[in-house]
Amino acid sequence: MREFNFDGLIGPTHNYGGLSPGNLASQTHGGHVSNPRAAALQGLAKMRFVHGLGVGQALLPPQQRPHLRTLRQLGFRGTDEAIIAAAGAHEDGFLLRLCSSAAATWTANAATVAPSADAADGRVHLTPANLSQMFHRTIEAETTTRILRAIFADEHFFFVHDPLPPGTHFADEGAANHTRFQGGMHLFSWGRRAWPGPDGMPPLPQRFPARQTLEASQAVARLHQLDAARVIFARQSPEGIDAGAFHTDVLAVGNRDLLMLHALAFADRDALLATLRHLVPGLRVVLASERDFPAKEAVASYAFNSQIVDLPAGGMAVVAPLEAKQNSAAHAFLSSIASDQKSIALHYIDVRQSMQNGGGPACLRLRVELEEKEVAAIRANVIATPALLDTLEVWVSRHYREELAAKDLADPQLAREGMVALDALTKILRIGSVYDFQI
Numbered sequence: 001m002r003e004f005n006f007d008g009l010i011g012p013t014h015n016y017g018g019l020s021p022g023n024l025a026s027q028t029h030g031g032h033v034s035n036p037r038a039a040a041l042q043g044l045a046k047m048r049f050v051h052g053l054g055v056g057q058a059l060l061p062p063q064q065r066p067h068l069r070t071l072r073q074l075g076f077r078g079t080d081e082a083i084i085a086a087a088g089a090h091e092d093g094f095l096l097r098l099c100s101s102a103a104a105t106w107t108a109n110a111a112t113v114a115p116s117a118d119a120a121d122g123r124v125h126l127t128p129a130n131l132s133q134m135f136h137r138t139i140e141a142e143t144t145t146r147i148l149r150a151i152f153a154d155e156h157f158f159f160v161h162d163p164l165p166p167g168t169h170f171a172d173e174g175a176a177n178h179t180r181f182q183g184g185m186h187l188f189s190w191g192r193r194a195w196p197g198p199d200g201m202p203p204l205p206q207r208f209p210a211r212q213t214l215e216a217s218q219a220v221a222r223l224h225q226l227d228a229a230r231v232i233f234a235r236q237s238p239e240g241i242d243a244g245a246f247h248t249d250v251l252a253v254g255n256r257d258l259l260m261l262h263a264l265a266f267a268d269r270d271a272l273l274a275t276l277r278h279l280v281p282g283l284r285v286v287l288a289s290e291r292d293f294p295a296k297e298a299v300a301s302y303a304f305n306s307q308i309v310d311l312p313a314g315g316m317a318v319v320a321p322l323e324a325k326q327n328s329a330a331h332a333f334l335s336s337i338a339s340d341q342k343s344i345a346l347h348y349i350d351v352r353q354s355m356q357n358g359g360g361p362a363c364l365r366l367r368v369e370l371e372e373k374e375v376a377a378i379r380a381n382v383i384a385t386p387a388l389l390d391t392l393e394v395w396v397s398r399h400y401r402e403e404l405a406a407k408d409l410a411d412p413q414l415a416r417e418g419m420v421a422l423d424a425l426t427k428i429l430r431i432g433s434v435y436d437f438q439i
């Protein structure tokens with residue numbers, strides 16, 4: 001099996017909507033002017049870099065924004081232009097912003113994945129996240145499902161489930177709350193319970209919402225036909241969520257036999273680590289204490305939102321955001337891992353445009369472990385090659401703006417440009433018709 005990182009290609013309407021309470025970067029940058037072209041080129045440069053390390057790299061296309069179908073469902077009528085104008089004029093454009101979010105680009109939230117080796121039926125399982133906790137994200141699920149079904153189309157090898165049922169009981173945020181370790185051990189994490197368990201309701205964060213429910217994680221583990229003996233459900237620390245870790249991958253990241261985590265990533269940490277050590281023999285745990293590396297700095301720098309990837313010649317690379325290099329506690333922590341642990345290389349990468357919305361290197365990618373025959377079964381042109389990345393850079397330069405302010409979302413020309421761009425993209429990627437305007 002080889003891991004492929006399916007990065008979200010950042011879309012032509014990348015903007016700072018300020019839509020995610022509990023995501024400090026999104027809240028801080030709400031209303032700032034974005035640069036969609038720079039954002040997409042930074043994302044493509046990251047893909048090129050990771051591909052250059054010899055790591056499997058692929059991509060998922062962006063979504064159409066503004067999401068006109070949602071605006072129609074909410075009662076706006078007429079031509080696309082009329083709908084955008086009316087929504088833009090409604091309550092200072094908030095509704096239009098909700099339907100224009102760039103958030104689908106963080107594909108760690110697109111789905112949860114189990115490789116075929118771990119599923120009882122021997123297929124790769126993908127469950128698109130319903131993202132029920134936040135309205136601006138819940139509208140992603142249907143198109144994500146279509147895109148995943150277009151790419152993982154061969155039902156002999158792949159099973160793309162429906163997203164979990166809507167509503168907050170089964171709120172699911174995808175792989176951002178899931179880690180697979182060696183030996184097919186799956187760690188699912190969650191922030192709240194949907195209903196009281198035998199021990200009642202665990203405490204909730206005080207300031208910010210807990211998004212994922214235990215019940216959603218359990219449903220995904222069932223759907224993926226995992227061996228119950230190799231599945232752990234761990235609660236996110238409410239203090240960690242209140243410090244800005246709205247997803248587990250803001251304060252923890254794991255790969256194979258390595259787990260890097262902050263003291264505020266999980267509740268009941270010692271018990272969790274004991275169980276993990278038992279199930280993942282030889283597990284290396286790198287724990288950052290609140291004293292050495294305060295959660296505030298960890299969240300600001302996104303050091304734990306690094307990608308950890310296996311290198312073909314052995315060893316691993318940590319691909320961290322540039323912000324972590326500029327933060328002394330983060331840089332010291334990451335450098336100590338690279339010097340203390342065997343064969344770990346540290347790299348920094350500039351994805352600042354995405355970071356300003358709370359999306360670091362790890363948020364930008366969905367990990368999919370594939371056997372050779374499964375890779376061969378993917379007919380869509382989504383596996384990165386230098387030539388495909390060149391083509392996509394040209395495509396971005398042709399279609400993307402360099403400045404986008406909140407008021408621009410009400411420009412019907414922007415929506416039109418997006419449709420032209422995405423239509424061209426589906427042809428490059430050979431994924432057929434996946435957008436509403438194509439169906």
Ligand code: SUG
Pocket residue numbers: 015016017018019020023026027030101102103106108109137176246247249250357358359360362363364
């Ligand atoms: O859900 N940001 C996303 C960021 C997701 C990051 N993903 C991971 N941690 N894996 C979120 O909060 C902000 C959109 C805006 O404000 O315009 C946003 O939705």
